Amino acid sequence: MxxxxxxxxxxxxxxxxxxxxxxxxxxxxxxxxxxxxxxSKNYHGTSISSEGHLGDEKMIEITVGEHTFLIPERKSQIKSFACTECHSKPLNELQSSEGIKKAHWDIALNHADQNTMNCTTCHNEKKMNDLTSLTGHTIDFNKSYQLCAQCHTKQFDDWQGGAHGKRIGGWAPPRASMTCVNCHNPHKPHFESKWPARFNTQKVKERE
Ligand code: HEC
Ligand code: HEC
Ligand code: HEC
Ligand code: HEC
Structure with missing residues (x-):
């Protein structure tokens, strides 16, 4: 060729x-x-999971609106739970007649003002093991976000969608998020202003 x-x-x-x-x-x-x-016909979603990153914390699954996700369980974390261990009789029988506080010395309410809020806004002495809504409905301690949602609708809506608060575990499913009381103390929810962790030593010298 x-x-x-x-x-x-x-x-x-x-x-x-x-x-x-x-x-x-x-x-x-x-x-x-x-x-x-x-x-993607043979693709059945990701095999990656955040489950291993959630640690030992007990979680519960909730559905709010169109979102279903995990939040930390609370009752086992609340020191004085179950409340009915002591609150088996009416408050006036528990309280001392001299006005001396016999329990909960560490709780001083600093949330809204006293006309808006007192203990019974959220706790019902007849049903201490649960929280209570403004209209007297029972709210489980594990779902205290329902309590906050009554007044803080904006933050609650943001939280549902994941824009307020913090996701825990990892980015992969299942979604797990902190609940309101993981960050905000319901009795005094305000965060105190903080000094920066690192001082400006020059400013300190100047002030002296
Ligand atoms: C170790 C016993 C004990 C436990 C457990 C306990 N309480 Fe109490 N609680 C008391 C006593 C005693 C009083 C009365 C306090 C006083 O002298 O004013 C009281 C008072 C209260 C009051 C009324 C406070 C006021 O100033 O009017 C509320 C609200 C309350 N408790 C909520 C709770 C809740 C919610 C729990 C559970 C998470 C709980 N308590 C668990 C003993 C207890
Ligand atoms: C804004 C709603 C709200 C108000 C008002 C309120 N509480 Fe609570 N309280 C809660 C929630 C929510 C929890 C559970 C928090 C958690 O999951 O750690 C709680 C927990 C407690 C506990 C258990 C705390 C522990 O760690 O053992 C006690 C006791 C208690 N409240 C007493 C009171 C008393 C007394 C008052 C009034 C001075 C009061 N609360 C007012 C919402 C409220
Ligand atoms: C009955 C209505 C009501 C409920 C229920 C309620 N709050 Fe509030 N909260 C208020 C009001 C009123 C203020 C004061 C608003 C202001 O000063 O602008 C406030 C203030 C706050 C603030 C801002 C504090 C600051 O000054 O920075 C936070 C955070 C907060 N609440 C969290 C919560 C959480 C978490 C819950 C549920 C455990 C809750 N609230 C339940 C009415 C409520
Ligand atoms: C991961 C922690 C975290 C979680 C969970 C969380 N918050 Fe907050 N929240 C914050 C921080 C941080 C701020 C900002 C505080 C500041 O600016 O001083 C804040 C601010 C707020 C404020 C005050 C807003 C303002 O503009 O002053 C309210 C009210 C509030 N949160 C309610 C809620 C409610 C209700 C939930 C649950 C549905 C919730 N938060 C869940 C961390 C959290």
Missing amino acids: DNKNYIIIIATVFLSMSIFSCKHHGEEYHSITDKIEAE
Whole structure:
């Protein structure tokens, strides 16, 4: 065979290869969405999970609006739970007649003002093991976000969607988020202003 034939044969092989491969892809996927659809047919979601990163903390699953996610369980974390261990009789029988406080010395309410809020806004002495809504409905201690949601609708809406608060575990499912009382003390929810962790030593010198 002479060189000319060689070139023709090689050219023909390349040409048919390229036509063949082009045709092959063209037939398989008409568009990029077809390609994504076809190639994800055997894909059953991610196999990555955040479950291993949640640690030993006990979680409960909740559904608020269209969101279902995990939040930390509370009752086992509340020191004086179950309340009915002591609150088995009416408050006036528990309270001393001299006005000396006999319990909960560490709780001083600093939330809204006294006309708006007192202990019975959230606790019902007839049903101490649960929280109570403004209209007298029972709210489980594990779902105290329902209590806060009555007045703080904006933060509650943001929290549902994940814009207020903090996600725990990792980015992979299942979603787990801190609940309001993990960050805010319901009795004094305000965060105190803090000094920066690192002092500006120059300013300190100047002040002296
Ligand atoms: C170790 C016993 C004990 C436990 C447990 C306990 N309480 Fe009390 N609680 C008391 C006593 C005693 C009083 C009366 C305090 C006083 O002298 O004013 C009281 C008073 C209260 C009052 C009224 C306070 C006021 O100033 O009017 C509320 C509200 C209350 N408790 C909520 C709770 C809740 C909620 C729990 C559970 C999370 C709980 N308590 C668990 C002993 C207890
Ligand atoms: C804004 C609603 C609200 C008000 C008002 C309120 N509480 Fe509470 N209280 C809560 C919530 C929510 C919890 C549970 C917090 C948690 O999950 O740690 C709680 C927990 C407690 C506990 C258990 C704390 C522990 O760690 O053992 C006691 C006791 C208590 N409240 C007493 C009182 C008393 C007394 C008052 C009034 C001086 C009061 N609360 C006012 C919402 C409220
Ligand atoms: C009955 C209505 C009511 C309920 C229930 C309620 N709050 Fe409040 N909260 C208020 C009011 C009123 C203020 C004061 C608003 C202001 O000063 O602008 C306030 C203030 C706050 C603040 C801001 C404090 C500051 O000054 O920075 C936080 C945080 C907060 N609440 C968290 C909570 C959480 C968490 C819960 C649920 C455990 C809750 N609240 C339940 C009415 C409520
Ligand atoms: C991961 C912690 C975290 C969680 C969970 C969380 N918050 Fe907050 N919240 C914050 C921080 C931080 C601020 C800002 C405080 C500041 O600016 O001083 C804040 C601010 C607020 C304020 C005051 C807003 C203002 O503009 O002054 C309210 C009210 C509030 N949160 C309510 C809630 C409620 C209700 C929930 C639950 C549905 C919740 N938070 C859950 C950390 C949290």
